[in-house]
Amino acid sequence: MDKKLQNNVAIVTGAAKGIGLAIAERLARDGARLVLADLDEGGLKEASSHLNKEFGAEVASHAGDLSHQSTAEKTINAVPKMRAQAYGRIINLGADSVRNGLWDHAAYNAAKGGVHGLTTGMAREFARDGITVNTVAPCAVNTPQMVAITKSNPALAAKFVSVIPMGRPAEMEEVASMVSYLASAEASFVTGQVISVNGGSTML
Numbered sequence: 508m509d510k511k512l513q514n515n516v517a518i519v520t521g522a523a524k525g526i527g528l529a530i531a532e533r534l535a536r537d538g539a540r541l542v543l544a545d546l547d548e549g550g551l552k553e554a555s556s557h558l559n560k561e562f563g564a565e566v567a568s569h570a571g572d573l574s575h576q577s578t579a580e581k582t583i584n585a586v587p588k589m590r591a592q593a594y595g596r597i598i599n600l601g602a603d604s605v606r607n608g609l610w611d612h613a614a615y616n617a618a619k620g621g622v623h624g625l626t627t628g629m630a631r632e633f634a635r636d637g638i639t640v641n642t643v644a645p646c647a648v649n650t651p652q653m654v655a656i657t658k659s660n661p662a663l664a665a666k667f668v669s670v671i672p673m674g675r676p677a678e679m680e681e682v683a684s685m686v687s688y689l690a691s692a693e694a695s696f697v698t699g700q701v702i703s704v705n706g707g708s709t710m711l
């Protein structure tokens with residue numbers, strides 16, 4: 508695989524498991540040095556040693572609650588550095604359910620709509636600083652949690668999949684692949700976008 512992020516540092520939040528871990532794996536394969544952040548200290552240790560062993564990645568990690576401003580400022584405060592070097596890529600995780608109004612997702616969609624709005628606001632703010640800001644918005648993803656729901660409540664899992672024309676959830680790697688592209692230098696003119704990775708669940 509092309510080591511297109513060889514000279515980059517990537518901060519990945521929520522990296523102890525699920526989609527965050529899959530993103531960290533993909534960016535490690537792309538050659539990035541990693542800074543991982545998560546609430547789950549044990550999970551973070553496991554993820555760090557896995558990424559180092561499997562991909563030879565250089566990994567630093569910070570355990571803490573990123574909803575606390577002081578923790579976020581200590582661990583993931585990269586924008587001033589990005590501005591100073593006139594280069595940066597910010598990729599948020601939103602949700603395709605904001606667009607199709609999935610069942611039982613009203614509160615979740617309200618929060619994710621905020622992420623989408625933050626994306627357009629920040630993209631405009633930093634557009635002249637060489638910093639792009641985008642959101643990847645997945646439909647249901649085949650995380651360990653989704654696998655568990657498919658076993659414990661197949662009807663519910665089928666309901667969420669029923670809105671996806673391709674008839675299956677996204678694989679975590681398919682979400683990570685879009686993050687990898689947006690994190691690369693070649694995505695230089697893509698900013699302020701909410702890009703769905705959704706098997707056609709919403710179109711346009």
Ligand SMILES: NC(=O)c1ccc[n+]([C@@H]2O[C@H](COP(=O)([O-])OP(=O)(O)OC[C@H]3O[C@@H](n4cnc5c(N)ncnc54)[C@H](O)[C@@H]3O)[C@@H](O)[C@H]2O)c1
Pocket residue numbers: 520521522523524525526527544545546547550571572573574600601602603644645646647648649650652653
């Ligand atoms: N799983 C899906 O089907 C799906 C679909 C659309 C969007 N998403 C979005 O993708 C992202 C990842 O989803 P996932 O299913 O992999 O999640 P997950 O619950 O499996 O993992 C989330 C990780 O974030 C960490 N975390 C949670 N709150 C934190 C905090 N305050 N500070 C630091 N770390 C914290 C958790 O410890 C965990 O390791 C989320 O933003 C989710 O909303 C997921």
